Amino acid sequence: MTTPDEQSRARDVRAALASARIEGVKITPDAMAIFDAYVAGTIDDVEMARHVLSLCGPTPQPDTLVSGEVVLRSS
Incomplete structure (x- = not known):
């Protein structure tokens, strides 16, 4: 059975x-x-x-979370 949070994710x-x-x-x-790890909580x-970004190599890293969106900044 999944929780409402898992369903939303x-x-x-x-x-x-x-x-x-x-x-x-x-x-x-x-x-x-x-x-899958995110969906499971x-x-x-x-x-x-x-x-996910680390799979791509050197890239911008998430800085903050604003209204459910990850804001990226350059490393």
Whole structure:
């Protein structure tokens, strides 16, 4: 049984994945494992963003969370 928070996180991840696929982004198994951890509540949204960005190599890192959106800044 899933909690309302898990359901909400799962909806958010499905929407993000759909958007990424429309843009032609390939979702790797490593990225999916991170998204699964977020949906399960093991990690929060900022930690999820940091993990996903780390898969891409040196990139901007999440700075703050504003209204449910991660704001990025250059490292």
